[in-house]
Amino acid sequence: MLRIVLLLLCQFAVQTLCMAQANYPQPVEGDVVLRNFRFQSNEQLPELRLHYRTVGKLERDAKGVAKNAVLILHGTGGSGAQFLRADFADRLFRVGGVLDGTKYFIVLPDGIGHGQSSKPSDGLRARFPRYGYLDMIEAQRLLLKELGVEHARLVMGTSMGGMHSWLWGELHPQFMDALLPLASLPGQISGRNRAWRRVVIDAIRNDPEWRQGDYKEQPAALKTGLQMLFLMGSNPVLRQEQMPTLRRSDEVLDAYVSNALKTADANDLLYALSASEDYDPAPQLEMIRAPLLAINFADDLINPPELQILEREIRRVPNGKALLIPFSDQTAGHGTHTLAEVWEQHLAELLRQSERS
Structure with a gap:
């Protein structure tokens, strides 16, 4: 019995130390296996593994609906782990931060083909099913369902994750209270x-x-x-x-x-x-109902402001706003999407404006 108590005390001490160092709750990692997942290509995978990290605890309102879940989606070639870096998590997830990990339940999934989720290099190689963004979003939805999240306070993402955020708003317009796509455009991959x-x-x-x-x-x-x-x-x-x-x-x-x-x-x-080839939110932008703030950066080579695509298309989003962050010594091109210090005040305002009574 004494050994068990000492072990629990040690585990608590380690968790407390980690939280003190990072100033937010220690992330919890896990996997969900989706059985017989069918892709848009009609290919099927007997077991699709989705890896995830969560920060904080899920809370529900008086009706039993999740009220503090935040879904954050990564970019091409990345994983949920990228958001645990100091210039993102230490600013946003800290006690008193915009996404305070003691108040929110933050979900950081690894998308299909990325991180520790199922991907070609696991063994199937080029026999792995061809996946697109629509497949990735459906898998994210099923992951959230497994975690007991049927509603999100916020869906946000960077780069590819920003593109996913646009699609989330169209495909599941009642699912979230607010949307924050970063470093993305609401149109087909082109040019x-x-x-x-x-x-x-x-x-x-x-x-x-x-x-x-x-x-x-x-x-x-x-x-x-x-x-x-x-x-x-x-x-x-x-x-x-x-x-x-x-x-x-x-x-x-x-x-x-x-x-x-x-x-x-x-x-x-x-x-x-190749997964981006099915991305095209443009035809259904009017379907987005949640307040949406799209943030792009003037020095982004992938989404250059000269195209004026965001400025044109945001007019079609009922509760949409667009913000272009000027070039400065704080920005870093496309990668500014993960430098929370540059744009966190705008996220805070979006959360205030979309808060439900």
């Missing part, structure tokens, strides 16, 4: 955004070492794909500061690729980029 993705997709598919997905070693084209991700992820000014000479430029780029190659997989990247 330069499609072109850079095609460069990576074609490089992998046309690489003889790819062998239709049955390679024994990663094909050389994976390096090309990672270099392209590096190129698109920041802004030219910041890159110039980081890489002021030819030699330093090569060193920084090589270091990024070398580190990324430790965990990257060509099939996973190919699938993840």
Whole structure:
């Protein structure tokens, strides 16, 4: 009995220490297995594993409906773990933060094909079902159902997760009280955004070492794909500061690729980029009912403001607003979506405006 008490005390001490260090409740990880999941392609997977992390505890209102759930969705090639970094979680999830982990139940899923969820590199390789954004959202919905979440205080996401947020608002307009898509556009992947993705997709598919997905070693084209991700992820000014000479430029780029190659997989990247091909929220933007604040960044190479797509389409969203964050020494191009300090005050205002009586 004494050993059990001591063990519990030790576990409590570790959890308390972790919370004190991060100033928010310790994340809890888990997996949900969806049986016989059918994809939009009509392919089926006997077991689709979805990994997730949660912060905080789920609370319900007088009617038993979840009232404090927040769904946060990651970008292409990422995972829910990316939101536990200091410049995101330590600001938002801290006690007194905009998404205070002692008040909200925050769900951070790994999307299909990403993180610790089922993906091609688990073994099926190119025989893994072709998935798209609609499949990813349906899997997220089923995951939330398993967690007992039938309503969300907020659905938000970065990059691909921002695109998912637009679709969530259309497909399940009564599910959430508010929407915050970051670094995304409410329209098909097109123009330069499609072109850079095609460069990576074609490089992998046309690489003889790819062998239709049955390679024994990663094909050389994976390096090309990672270099392209590096190129698109920041802004030219910041890159110039980081890489002021030819030699330093090569060193920084090589270091990024070398580190990324430790965990990257060509099939996973190919699938993840191809998944965006079914994304097109434009025809049904009027279906979105929840207050929506779309935040983009002036130095984002993937969603450049010159296109004026967001400014045009936001007019069709009944309760929608668009905000463009100007370039500054605080922004970092597309990756500003995870720098909460830049935009957290606008999230706070969205939550105030969408609060239910």
